[in-house]
Amino acid sequence: MKQYLNKAFGLFFVLCVVFIPFVYTSLQLQVTGFVFKAPVQFLGGLFYSRPITLIDFSSDTRSLLLLLILLAVTAGITAIFIKRKQPGIIWACKTIVLYFLAYVFLKYGFDKVFGLQFYTPAPNILYTPFGNLDKDILFWSTMGTSPAYSIFTGMVEVVAALLLLSRRTRTVGLMLIEVLTSGLYMRTPAELTGAYKVEQYTVNGIITDSCQRPVKRIFIHPKQYFILQSPQDTMTDFHFTADYKKQQLTLTGYDGTRHKIDYEKHGDTLVFNFLKFWLDSL
Incomplete structure (x- = not known):
């Protein structure tokens, strides 16, 4: 042997x-x-x-x-x-x-x-x-x-x-x-990890003005935190689990509420569908 x-x-x-x-x-x-x-x-x-x-x-x-x-x-x-x-x-x-x-x-x-x-x-x-x-x-x-x-x-x-x-x-x-x-190691990055600037926000097919966007940036942390940055720079974070095959995230707030977000990834660009998120928040 x-x-x-x-x-x-x-x-x-x-x-x-x-x-x-x-x-x-x-x-x-x-x-x-x-x-x-x-x-x-x-x-x-x-x-x-x-x-x-x-x-x-x-x-x-x-x-x-x-x-x-x-x-x-x-x-x-x-x-x-x-x-x-x-x-x-x-x-x-x-x-x-x-x-x-x-x-x-x-x-x-x-x-x-x-x-x-x-x-x-x-x-x-x-x-x-x-x-x-x-x-x-x-x-x-x-x-x-x-x-x-x-x-x-x-x-x-x-x-x-x-x-x-x-x-x-x-x-x-x-x-x-x-x-x-000893300090060099290989790490496969998470599927979605990164910082994303909101370039376009669409409501009912209409592109809204940048000042009307409720989210300025989205951060996806490798420790599975989904963070929304508002135009006023306040942060709202959730823990998330991902279903990469369905392309869906399940966000869990600190109060235990859960929201589902569908997404599509095109290269370095992410498209999120926040409809379910906003409906759950009502």
Whole structure:
């Protein structure tokens, strides 16, 4: 069992090196898309209520998570057919992964040291509302506000990468990398989580004037809170449960009353039907 796990994990990490675009190249992206685009879309239809229309293997996307699952399954199946005594395969896998890790941490470490990553936010970023920023840009901008911290992190990454190149210091290097990456994790965002500005409010098919809209913004919190912001900036919040297949939210107020809201999602735009909500409130 131990030998099987060693082979499976070794193959898995090698497959990650080959197919996951840690360092982006057009050829690698093309190969990964050609091999895994269709399987990822198929799994997306099984695991998620909404199909994945845009396949993006970068950052913490659902596509990347499904790709990791496929690579793990592929490695596990392949390891079954490898003969028991194959120390050369395990050694080769470890060597490839170690040197690739060293390369990646050297690259990103020097990028941080010389300001090529996590650079100072540009003026247009600073004037962009917080909720409109892409999560990657937001993280980069936050890190970029502290150049000293970015440089320090980059130097530690460079040291960790250099320690990997020697057998005597490899364990220390791996421990450093574990510390550096302990704060990075994958998270699949909730279906509706976000902040939404009310651009249009329709009553009986008639678009009302902006000053007559009872709601200015809608916030959907990942902890399942649905928050309405009035034009006077007062907040009314509800706890909600979601039926993504029916595209319906059930809001529960602090007094225990419940309201149902139907919605439609078109890209980054949400259309809510508040008719049931207002009728329940009467």
